[in-house]
Amino acid sequence: MTETLSELTGTGPRVLPYDPFDPAFHSDPYAVYRTLRETSGNVIPTEAGYAVLGHRELSAVLRDPRFGRGDGAGVQDTYIPTSEGQSRVVMFMDPPDHTRLRSLINKAFTPRMVEAVRPLAEKFAADLLDRLRRESGGAPVDLVAEYFRPLGAYVLNVLVGVPEKYLERCIEYGNDAGRGLDPNYTLSPKELEARIAAREGYVEISLELIAARRAKPESDLMSQLVAVEQDGDRLTEVEVLTTAANIFLAGFSAPQAMMGVSTLALLRHPGQLAWFRANPEHTARSVEELMRYDSAxxxxxxxxxxxxxxxxxxxxxxxxxxxxLGAANRDPEAYDRPEELDLTRPSVRHLGFGHGIHFCVAAPIARLVTQVALTTLFRHEVDPVTLTPPTNGAVAVRSLAELPVVLGPTR
Known part of the structure; x- marks a missing residue:
């Protein structure tokens, strides 16, 4: 986005056909999307461009090379500080640069590598919940701060190869980068300062790790990024750095958001939660439906x-x-009963990770950590303190600010 904050909030040209800062919108954006679709259709002109709500139209745009990232202020807000100045990350590049880098990243960042982290993630999640239940003494536990955030940081750090000594620091960075897709002008000075500090922190850790893996490769993602080669082409030092930063930025905020909204959706639908608990072999499919139902x-x-x-x-x-994307994932032209959460839905082709060449690089991490978080959590009795917790107010990523629950014994 390239507009000013006043343009987003409605005192200047309207960017969006809804107010993204309205608390009522954050409470239930889907009611707003439903009304917009019924009154204005799937492609809505605004004073700053076009808002697209339809699944078919949105999918076509994401596949069409005539649409890209460009060079607007919104892209520049995502730059990472490097030895070559402010550099953009791969998710905000256009071809041919994006094509080359994504090909090398895909060669290093394999599904097998992500899946190898699952046993460690499951043990960390189980141990964390046991400790939280024991230490809480029946008092409410905030799952966002005390479960989702540490679990997401741990999984990402193990995958990338970040030393354990940086875990607490990365948990804080994950919190500060939680509105990572929002443009700078939507943040308060304090939030913007925290975001910049988080990005600089990711860079500092990544530089240390790159040097360590060049000297002594291991089996983690950073070692693969340092060593990856295809047809004689390799990632430069700055490209390894920006790729690592990209994975940190995408791999912290979106998975944390997904864990939160997916947990809340199950707590609000006891029948679906019972099915989820009774059918662990369908966890992966269930998580896809949860992502469709309430998109991070x-x-x-x-x-x-x-x-x-x-x-x-x-x-x-x-x-x-x-x-x-949230509107497209409830498009009645694409889904039968789109407003219903149905974990038995036979086919879920949602757009929660985007589509086309910019399909989210962190999608495998987000899927794994959400599957682990939900299956481990719901082995316990979970009694929500509220079913209407606040969000963090982000424009781009729908993330809960807190989710207090009372943890009971395992079932």
Missing amino acids: VQLINRTVLENAEIGDTKVKAGDEVFMV
Whole structure:
């Protein structure tokens, strides 16, 4: 996004057809999306561009090379400090740079590598819950601060190869980077300062780790990024650094958000929770439906790189496109009974991780950590203190600020 805060909030040209800072919207964005779809359709012109709510239209945009990241202020807000100055990460690049880097990253970042972390994640989650239950003495436990955030940081650190001594520091960075996809102008000065400090902290840890893995490779992701080669091409030092930072930024905030909203959805639907507990062999499919039902990443944007169309709407080069993933994931043209949470839904092709060449690089991490978090948590009795906890107010990622529960014994 390239507009000012006043433009987002409605005192200038309206970026979005809804107010992303309205507490009522954060409480239930889907009611707003439903009304917009019924009154204005799936492609809605705004004073700053076009908002896209439809699954079909949004999928087409994400596959179309005529739409990309561009060079607007929204992209520049994501730059990482390196020895070559402020550098962009792969998720905010366009081809051909994106094509080259993503190919090398995919070669290093394999599903097998992610899956190898599962046993460690399961043990960490089980031990953490046992300790929280024991130490709480029946008092409420905030799952966001005391379970989701440490679990997400631990899994990411093990995968990348970050030393255990940095775990607490990375948990704090994960909190400070929790609005990582929101443009700078939507943050308070204190929030912006914390975000910058978190990014600089990721860079500091990554530089130390890159040097260590060049001297002594291990079996972690950083070692693979340092060593990966394809047709004689390798990642440069800065590219390894920005890729690591990309994985940190994407791998902390979105999985933490997914764990929270997915847990809340199950607590609000006791029948679905009972099915989830009774059918552990379908955990992976259940998590996909939970991601569709309440999407962690609600909003992403693209710039029109050359004249194109979105459905029947013609758009011009330079136009901004605001893609409402949360709305697309409840599009009645794409899903039967879209407003219902149904863990037995036979096929879930959601857009929670995007689509096309920019499909989220951290998706395997998010899937694994959410599966582990839910299956381990719901071996316990879990009594929510509230079913309407506050969100963190982010524009792009729907994340709970807290989720207090009373942890009971294992079932």
